[in-house]
Amino acid sequence: MNHAPIMPLEAPGTREWPEHVLAEVAGAISRYPVKRSAVLPLLWIAQRTWGWLPPAALSLVARTLELDEPFVFGVATFYTMFNLKPVGRHHLQVCMTLSCSLMGADRLFKHLEHRLGIGHGETTPDGRFTLRRVECLAACGGGPCMQVDLDYHENLDEAKVDALLETLE
Amino acid sequence: MSRGPLLFKDIDTPGLAGLETYRGLGGYEALAATLGGRSPGECIEIVKASGLRGRGGAGFPAGLKWSFVPKNSPRPKYIVCNADESEPGTFKDRELMVLNPHLLVEGMILAGYAIGSNQGYIYFRGEFAYVQKIMDRAIAEARSAGLLGESVLGTPFQFQLHTHLGAGAYICGEETALLSSLEGFRGQPRLKPPFPAVEGLYASPTVVNNVETLMNVPHILKHGAQWYRQWGTEKSAGTKVLSVSGPVKRPGNYEIPLGLPLRTLIESPEYCGGMRDGLEVKGVIPGGSSVPVLPASLLDTGLDYESMNAAGTFLGSGGVIVIDDQTCMVDALWNLLRFYAHESCGKCTPCREGTYWMVQILERIEQGGGTERDIDLLGDIADNILGKSFCALGDAAAMPVQGMLKHFRAEFEYHVKHKRCLVNRRRQSVLEVVA
Numbered sequence: 001m002n003h004a005p006i007m008p009l010e011a012p013g014t015r016e017w018p019e020h021v022l023a024e025v026a027g028a029i030s031r032y033p034v035k036r037s038a039v040l041p042l043l044w045i046a047q048r049t050w051g052w053l054p055p056a057a058l059s060l061v062a063r064t065l066e067l068d069e070p071f072v073f074g075v076a077t078f079y080t081m082f083n084l085k086p087v088g089r090h091h092l093q094v095c096m097t098l099s100c101s102l103m104g105a106d107r108l109f110k111h112l113e114h115r116l117g118i119g120h121g122e123t124t125p126d127g128r129f130t131l132r133r134v135e136c137l138a139a140c141g142g143g144p145c146m147q148v149d150l151d152y153h154e155n156l157d158e159a160k161v162d163a164l165l166e167t168l169e
Numbered sequence: 170m171s172r173g174p175l176l177f178k179d180i181d182t183p184g185l186a187g188l189e190t191y192r193g194l195g196g197y198e199a200l201a202a203t204l205g206g207r208s209p210g211e212c213i214e215i216v217k218a219s220g221l222r223g224r225g226g227a228g229f230p231a232g233l234k235w236s237f238v239p240k241n242s243p244r245p246k247y248i249v250c251n252a253d254e255s256e257p258g259t260f261k262d263r264e265l266m267v268l269n270p271h272l273l274v275e276g277m278i279l280a281g282y283a284i285g286s287n288q289g290y291i292y293f294r295g296e297f298a299y300v301q302k303i304m305d306r307a308i309a310e311a312r313s314a315g316l317l318g319e320s321v322l323g324t325p326f327q328f329q330l331h332t333h334l335g336a337g338a339y340i341c342g343e344e345t346a347l348l349s350s351l352e353g354f355r356g357q358p359r360l361k362p363p364f365p366a367v368e369g370l371y372a373s374p375t376v377v378n379n380v381e382t383l384m385n386v387p388h389i390l391k392h393g394a395q396w397y398r399q400w401g402t403e404k405s406a407g408t409k410v411l412s413v414s415g416p417v418k419r420p421g422n423y424e425i426p427l428g429l430p431l432r433t434l435i436e437s438p439e440y441c442g443g444m445r446d447g448l449e450v451k452g453v454i455p456g457g458s459s460v461p462v463l464p465a466s467l468l469d470t471g472l473d474y475e476s477m478n479a480a481g482t483f484l485g486s487g488g489v490i491v492i493d494d495q496t497c498m499v500d501a502l503w504n505l506l507r508f509y510a511h512e513s514c515g516k517c518t519p520c521r522e523g524t525y526w527m528v529q530i531l532e533r534i535e536q537g538g539g540t541e542r543d544i545d546l547l548g549d550i551a552d553n554i555l556g557k558s559f560c561a562l563g564d565a566a567a568m569p570v571q572g573m574l575k576h577f578r579a580e581f582e583y584h585v586k587h588k589r590c591l592v593n594r595r596r597q598s599v600l601e602v603v604a
Binding site: 031033034036037038039040041043044065067074075078079080081082096097098099101102103104106107109110113133135136137138139140141142143147150151152 | 245254255256257258259260262263294295296297298299331333334335336337338339350351352353354355356371412413414415416420421422458488490492493496501504505507508511512514595598599601602603
C-alpha cells in the first residue's frame with residue numbers, strides 16, 4: 001500500500017485533458033465493457049501529462065469515467081507508482097528486495113543518497129532527481145537494479161550509476 | 170546455441186518479436202491447425218493429458234482449470250493472462266514476453282478458443298510499461314494479419330486481445346486481486362468460492378493463466394500431449410523456466426526439464442556455473458520469496474513439484490534465490506518481511522498486523538536487542554497468519570519465517586545470545602540505509 005499520501009491543495013475541477021491525449025483517453029475507455037475499468041489507464045495518462053497526480057487530475061479522471069472522486073482517490077492511493085506529490089524530472093527507483101540486496105543494493109542506495117544529498121522520497125532542489133527505495137522490480141538476475149523513469153538499468157555499481165546520472169538532464 | 174529445450178529453443182533468434190520471423194519458425198501453425206479441425210473440448214483434453222501445470226506459482230493443472238468454465242453460461246467468458254510477475258526472485262515472464270511476444274498472443278487465442286472466450290486481457294505490473302509496448306506491437310501485427318479480430322484466420326471464431334497496465338502492487342499477482350484491479354477497483358483479493366472460472370471478471374466465467382503456462386499451449390496443441398511429456402516427470406511434465414538470482418557466477422533465466430537436481434542448476438557450467446569466488450551456498454529459496462528456504466544439505470532435491478513438496482517447500486514460480494555463507498539469515502529474513510509488510514493490502518488483520526510485528530521483531534533481533542522469547546514469538550505469529558488470512562499473501566509471509574526457523578534456528582539463537590550476526594558481509598550498509 002501507498003501509506004502516506006500527501007495532497008497539496010489545489011481546487012478540483014480545474015484541469016481538462018489536453019487535445020493531444022483525447023484519442024488515447026477514448027481508446028482506453030473503448031477497451032472495456034465497463035467504464036470503471038479504464039481508471040488505471042486514465043490515471044497513467046494523467047500522470048504522463050502532468051508528471052504527477054494533482055487533486056484536479058483525480059477529479060478529471062472521476063468526471064471522465066462518471067465515478068465518485070473519493071473512489072478514484074482510493075484507487076490512486078492504493079498503488080505505489082502513482083505520484084501524489086510532484087517528483088523530479090527523473091525518478092530513480094532502487095530495488096531493495098533480497099536478490100538485489102545480496103548483490104549490493106544497500107551500498108548503492110547509500111551512494112546515491114550521498115551523491116545527490118537527498119534521502120528516500122526526496123527531490124533535489126533543482127528538481128532534477130527524486131530518489132526512492134522500491135520493492136522487487138522483477139529484475140533479480142540483474143541485481144542491483146534501478147528503474148529510472150520507465151527504463152530498467154541492471155548489474156549496477158557505483159561507477160555505472162555515476163555515469164548514468166551524467167546522461168540524465 | 171540453443172538456450173533450452175522448448176520455450177527457450179529459438180528465443181535468441183534475431184527478430185523473433187516480429188510476426189514474419191515468428192511465423193518462419195512455425196508460429197501460428199498450431200492456431201491454424203486447431204481452428205481448422207479441432208473442437209474446443211478436444212483442446213482441453215489435450216492440455217489435460219499433457220500434464221501442464223500452472224507456471225505462476227500454484228502449479229494447478231491448466232487443463233483442469235479450463236474445464237471448470239461452464240459451457241452454457243449466458244455471460245461472456247474471459248481469458249486473462251497474469252503478467253504481473255511480482256514474486257521476488259522471478260523475472261522469467263519479462264524475458265519471455267520481450268523476446269517472443271507472439272507466442273503469448275497465440276497461446277491467448279488458443280486458450281480463448283478452448284474455453285469459448287472471445288475477449289482476452291493481459292495484465293502487466295506497472296513497472297512493465299515497456300513490455301506492454303512490445304506486446305501491443307505484436308497484437309497490432311497479429312490484428313493486421315487477421316489472427317485477431319472479428320474472424321480469426323477467416324473462421325467464424327472471433328477474438329479480441331487487449332493489454333492492461335497495473336501501477337505497483339504485489340497483491341495484484343493474486344488472481345482475484347488482479348481481477349479487482351482490472352475492473353478498476355483497489356487491487357484487493359476476493360473470497361473464493363466462487364472461483365474465477367465461474368464468477369471472475371465482471372462476474373463472468375474467467376480463466377487466469379500465467380504467461381509461461383500460456384506459452385506452452387501452442388507447442389502442446391501442435392505436437393501433442395505425449396510429445397510434451399518427453400520432458401519432466403510423470404506428475405511434473407514438461408519444462409520450467411527458472412530465474413536464478415544471488416551471488417552465483419551466471420545468474421539469469423534457465424529452461425530446465427522438470428526434475429533436474431537443484432545442485433545441477435547452481436553448480437553445472439551449463440547453467441549457473443557455481444558460486445562467485447570465495448562464497449559457498451548456505452541456503453536456497455527455490456520457488457520465489459514466498460516459499461520456505463532449503464539448506465545446502467538439501468541441494469540434491471529435484472526441481473519438480475513433488476520433490477520440492479517432499480523437502481518441505483514448493484517449486485512455486487521458479488524464482489531461485491541463492492543465499493551465500495557470508496549472509497546473515499536474520500538479516501535476509503528481515504529484508505523479505507519488509508517486503509511483505511509493505512505489500513500487504515491491508516484487507517485482513519492477520520496479514521496486515523502480523524507482517525508489521527514480524528518486521529519489528531526481526532529488526533530487534535538483528536540490532537542485538539532480541540531475546541529467546543522473540544524467536545518463539547516470531548514462530549507463533551507466523552503460525553497465526555498461515556491459513557488464517559484472506560488470500561495467499563499471508564501464507565507467503567509466514568512460510569519464509571517457518572522455513573528459516575526450521576533450518577537456521579541456531580543462527581537466530583546465536584544472534585540473541587551474542588547480540589550480533591554470526592556472519593554478515595552486508596551488515597553495515599543495510600543498517601545505515603534501512604534502520
